[in-house]
Amino acid sequence: MKPANQIRQWVSGVGAVAVTALILSGAAPGLAQESESVSVSAPMVKGTLPVDDPNAAIWSTAKPAKFPMSPQVHWPNRILETTVKDLSVRALHDGTQVAVLLEYADPTEDPDDAAAIEFMVGDKKAHFAHGQPMAQVEGGPVNIWYWKNKDKKGVDMNAMGFGTLKIQTHQDVKATGAFSNGTWKVVFTRPLATEHTAEDTQLIPGGFINIAFAVWDGRKDGAGDLVEKGSQKAVSSWWYFRAEAPPDYSGYYYAAFAAALALGFQFVLIRKLKKGQAA
């Protein structure tokens, strides 16, 4: 064979393989793109959840999600500057309970330092500001898990707009905080599912649910009044939360079956083509 022919064959052969790869990979999902945090992912752990230990080593197994915070400006009384600018969130679950760790910088420990997590409840969307009523959309309630330093406990609440905050008669949320070196670490825990589906958000492993955060710096001004209180707080937008489902290997099984099927198809096709050429 002439060298020129050989080169041409190589170009055609390698090109055909590359084109096939291009076409097939075009149909495959794109590579995961790096993006800023939009979701908190709670991996499932074996053993005991660190429900009352914000400094437990196991927290490092959960990937932190970082969310920017803004002053609450949506509704009076608003505030235009807050202490906390960013919030780091980690979460873990054990199939029964979920633990969420909030971590943020605060120069001083104050009795009125407080933090909260907010979820939508049920299928109806709710405005991120306490489930404010919306003009053209029928909204649902929000479920708020609240912690204040001086109270040393978690509080389970609901709201459908500012001024409607109501403490639930059944308290499922626990919370504990630890302050060290200008950083608060606050852990909230609750069973993934509860019996009170109308008030409590239900965290189904594998499913995404909206989550938002609020933080109050409990410092006081020169007159002795709290600077951040009530609706005057740092808030986040709605983001997503997901308790990870147990590992699902079905994708690998389907892939192996499809590859075996393609291999069999190749085998049958080539055999038939060879028979045709021999005839």
Place this chain on the structure above:
Amino acid sequence: MGGSLAKPVLLILAMYAFLKFVVPNLPGSAPLPSSLIFLYLMLTTTGIVVFKTLSRESKDAFFAPILNFLTGENIGAMSAARYGFLILFPLLVGWQTYGSTATSDAPPAENRTIHPAPPGEYTGLSNPVSKTPENIMQGKGFYAAFCSPCHGGKFDGKGPAARGFNPPPANFSDPTTIAMLQESYLFWRIKKGGVGLPIEGMPWKSAMPRWEVELPDEWIWKIIMGEYDGAHQSPRTWE
């Protein structure tokens, strides 16, 4: 095998390179999604196959090298490439299947309409406040007091309170925001705020206050004039 396949292969590769690397760099263009590139490559491939099968001679000339490649007949140095293809094809099918069946870690996609249609009663309203320098100046003052914490003193959507909000406050100096809208649209958005949006506007995510509970209509109209003037934009008109 050779010449009859080399051209189509090079054509498809060139098409891929054009779509992937050239189109995104054209003025006003953007990177094409992989699904669209795939569609264009399939159309190109279909066109080539149709062209090559117009006559029996061209069809045989087109398919013969493919059949030889697949069966391994008289392909000489191409054997290694053939085995590579036979191994790669099932693996790619498996990969594609995994990608379409494996559980996704991505949150649900959100398709927000940035400028949803306003309710009928707000369509076509004209600004009742006369456009005098005094009123514009007063509007800028109201803007500084009520709007700039989020929308920014430079009307660029980068106010000190903006960073945590998603969607971010509108950048009025961007020609795709208020310059595309009529004053009546802004009146509706300022008056009713985020919670006044229809479902496609995702009212549950907007931090825009419902200013009708705090500001008189006249102030809102003045703020609108101040915004346009400060951002160096003009309201959209139908004339």
